[in-house]
Amino acid sequence: MAKWPKQSMVDSFYGNPRGENGEVDPDWLSDNIIRIAPPWKIITAWDFKPVKSIKVHKKCADSLQKVFSxxxxxxxxxxxxxxxxxMSLYAGAFNFRMMRNGTRLSMHSxxxxxxxxxxRNSFGDKTPNFALIPQVLEAFASEEWTWGGNWRTPDGMHWQAANI
Known part of the structure; x- marks a missing residue:
């Protein structure tokens, strides 16, 4: 049995984050999203400001901590x-939003x-930099996180605790 649900089953595994008026459900948010921090310093990839912690679902937090370790x-x-x-250039985790150019929620939601x-790992780039760093790819793979760099339209910056 797979460690993580298929994308089509994330509501049953992680819960339904949808609230009213296209917003995240505040009760779901407070019940499920927690903060973790990698053991190294991270900054935002867009303005290089320090990040103290990352918001993730509590069901995948321990796994992500293992990956970071x-x-x-x-x-x-x-x-x-x-x-x-x-790996010090943080580009996002929990963010209630639609998939890029899509009508379904992003796994970030x-x-x-x-x-x-x-x-260096932009959406659509067929030669993402992380493809050259097996130490990172193998760490995520050890916890069965799916890497977007292997997708038909690559998303090399992206890992998810959900299967395609």
Missing amino acids: IIWNNAGMQQDKINEWG WGCAIDFDSA
């Missing part, structure tokens, strides 16, 4: 290596997706 160990616990790989280093 593996990545940190693979980097020799060196911030310079994390920076080189692009359930807090089960995370993005890093959007500049």
Whole structure:
């Protein structure tokens, strides 16, 4: 049995985040979204401001912490290596929104997706930088997170705790 649900089953696994008027349900939000922090320093990929913690669903938080621990160990616990790989450039996690050019909610809406280093791993880029960093790919794969860099239209910055 897979660790994570199929995208079509995320409501039954993570709960329904939809509230009124196209907004996130505030009760769902307070019951399910928690903050975690990687063991290295991160900054926003768009304005390079420090980020203290990341909002994710409580059901995938421990798994993501394990991924971060593996990545940190693979980097020799060196911030310079994390920076080189692009794992210090946080590009988003929980965000209640629609998929890009879509009519369905993004996996970010359930807090089960995370993005890093959007500049070097942009949506549609068939040669994402993370493809060259097995230490990162293997860490996410060890916890069965799906990487968007393998999709028909690649999204190399994106990992999700949901299967296609």
